[in-house]
Amino acid sequence: MKTLITIFGSTGDLTSRKLLPAIEKLLKDHLLDEDTKVIAIGRRDFQTDDYLDYITKTAKTSLDIEYLKRHVEYFKLEVNELSDYQNLKNYIDNHEITFERKIFYLAVGPDLLKEIAINIGVSELVTKGDLSSSITFEKPFGQDLASAKEINQMLWRYYDEKQLYRIDHYLGKEMIQNILTVRFANKIFENSWHNHAIKSVKIIAKETETILSRALYYDTAGAMKDMIQSHLLQMLALIAMEVPKSYQSEDIKDEKVKVFKKLRYDIDSVVLGQYEGYLDEPHINKDSKTETFVFLKAFCDTPRFKGVPFYLLTGKALEEKESVIIIEFEETPEQHKWDLPLKTNKLYIKIAPLDGISLTLNSKVPGLRNAVEQVDLDYCIACNAVGNMPEAYEKLFLDMAFGHKSLFTRWDEIELSWKFIDELRKEIKDSNTKLVQYKNHHDLYQTIKALTGEDF
Ligand SMILES: NC(=O)c1ccc[n+]([C@@H]2O[C@H](COP(=O)([O-])OP(=O)(O)OC[C@H]3O[C@@H](n4cnc5c(N)ncnc54)[C@H](OP(=O)(O)O)[C@@H]3O)[C@@H](O)[C@H]2O)c1
Numbered sequence: 438m439k440t441l442i443t444i445f446g447s448t449g450d451l452t453s454r455k456l457l458p459a460i461e462k463l464l465k466d467h468l469l470d471e472d473t474k475v476i477a478i479g480r481r482d483f484q485t486d487d488y489l490d491y492i493t494k495t496a497k498t499s500l501d502i503e504y505l506k507r508h509v510e511y512f513k514l515e516v517n518e519l520s521d522y523q524n525l526k527n528y529i530d531n532h533e534i535t536f537e538r539k540i541f542y543l544a545v546g547p548d549l550l551k552e553i554a555i556n557i558g559v560s561e562l563v564t565k566g567d568l569s570s571s572i573t574f575e576k577p578f579g580q581d582l583a584s585a586k587e588i589n590q591m592l593w594r595y596y597d598e599k600q601l602y603r604i605d606h607y608l609g610k611e612m613i614q615n616i617l618t619v620r621f622a623n624k625i626f627e628n629s630w631h632n633h634a635i636k637s638v639k640i641i642a643k644e645t646e647t648i649l650s651r652a653l654y655y656d657t658a659g660a661m662k663d664m665i666q667s668h669l670l671q672m673l674a675l676i677a678m679e680v681p682k683s684y685q686s687e688d689i690k691d692e693k694v695k696v697f698k699k700l701r702y703d704i705d706s707v708v709l710g711q712y713e714g715y716l717d718e719p720h721i722n723k724d725s726k727t728e729t730f731v732f733l734k735a736f737c738d739t740p741r742f743k744g745v746p747f748y749l750l751t752g753k754a755l756e757e758k759e760s761v762i763i764i765e766f767e768e769t770p771e772q773h774k775w776d777l778p779l780k781t782n783k784l785y786i787k788i789a790p791l792d793g794i795s796l797t798l799n800s801k802v803p804g805l806r807n808a809v810e811q812v813d814l815d816y817c818i819a820c821n822a823v824g825n826m827p828e829a830y831e832k833l834f835l836d837m838a839f840g841h842k843s844l845f846t847r848w849d850e851i852e853l854s855w856k857f858i859d860e861l862r863k864e865i866k867d868s869n870t871k872l873v874q875y876k877n878h879h880d881l882y883q884t885i886k887a888l889t890g891e892d893f
Pocket residue numbers: 445446447448449450451452454455479480481516543544545546547549575576577606654
């Protein structure tokens with residue numbers, strides 16, 4: 438299919454580090470049509486060659502610029518100038534290629550989203566109901582429930598919900614896509630995926646990176662809005678949801694929404710942290726109280742999961758990068774009777790840096806003594822895959838190109854997750870929850886134990 442990908446924010450980090458590499462890979466693998474074009478939109482006075490030079494210099498990943506030259510065209514546009522959008526429309530309408538699919542991708546901060554989306558609609562670059570054109574938004578979608586609602590009302594004036602793609606790139610990750618298969622296609626898990634057998638769920642996203650160049654955005658958001666509202670709540674929903682009626686996008690989303698409706702937090706469990714040195718980062722307010730670490734305990738009051746704690750933990754500037762979901766199962770009755778160092782079974786759903794699954798079991802130590810040890814059944818997806826594993830953005834672009842929406846978030850998911858975060862943030866403010874400084878995650882684990890009694 439002849440596809441047009443128009444990227445607003447083409448000089449930004451996301452475009453050079455994630456979007457262009459994903460498009461290059463899909464083109465080289467012939468998963469996108471050879472006639473695919475990328476229109477890189479920017480406010481800088483560039484010609485296409487200048488743009489590609491700029492990207493070569495600033496990109497933190499290696500790009501095959503000679504190859505991309507065949508597909509990328511730069512277009513200068515001021516985001517607040519409607520006439521520029523009309524010029525863009527003329528440019529596209531008069532292009533030598535007649536595009537069958539048009540994707541307008543907003544890789545810009547949330548402050549620009551509304552204005553660009555309105556101008557795309559008013560200039561009829563995308564017309565309401567025409568499913569061959571779509572518009573894609575990066576997270577965060579809004580800054581709280583009120584702003585997200587306002588943006589959404591505006592979007593529904595100009596676009597049909599089917600034309601809106603709200604990205605949560607975690608949903609494009611291999612192992613996240615695999616969660617439903619592991620849960621529902623394996624009798625051993627499906628039969629024990631409930632509060633009689635599961636003791637706790639830990640959802641962890643640790644990052645080594647600091648805020649890098651994202652100070653202006655990050656200082657107004659913090660870890661709660663940047664990570665919990667989107668990635669961690671999405672992971673929680675996939676773990677806690679009921680079996681969907683079908684594996685169609687809408688049925689899966691219906692079940693995720695039911696989880697969000699039953700979600701509550703334990704305010705006494707909340708620990709907020711800020712890494713040492715955060716206040717010295719460029720453009721950060723010297724008395725900023727923005728959290729770069731969050732720990733909290735939540736519950737999903739559905740018959741399946743009532744009473745099971747879901748521990749959510751995310752933070753920046755930690756010693757290791759790791760995204761993992763750990764499902765801890767209950768002890769067996771026999772385990773209590775045996776005088777042996779037995780442990781609970783744990784299922785690890787590993788999302789980053791390497792995707793995979795592992796399951797720890799108690800096993801007899803080979804030999805004549807009656808000893809036990811914990812063994813791991815480990816499956817590393819990347820280690821077994823032939824060739825490179827696709828990046829999340831490759832999968833997401835492919836789905837946008839073919840109009841598949843399962844891996845994009847629906848409005849009611851976003852609405853309910855913002856409601857959860859807004860209420861939590863209000864209660865944190867009212868209860869004067871302290872912000873602790875940290876150097877590493879060992880500090881934090883000790884603080885969590887001291888403040889909440891949770892042994893993490
Ligand atoms: N970077 C990531 O890894 C990542 C991951 C997930 C989500 N996101 C989301 O993706 C979006 C973009 O992130 P980013 O990291 O690419 O941001 P960024 O590096 O700051 O880039 C922002 C882009 O917006 C343009 N821009 C800023 N102000 C503008 C204005 N007033 N008029 C026209 N253009 C303007 C910039 O153009 P100039 O170069 O001309 O300033 C640049 O192209 C954000 O919503 C972010 O939360 C980013």
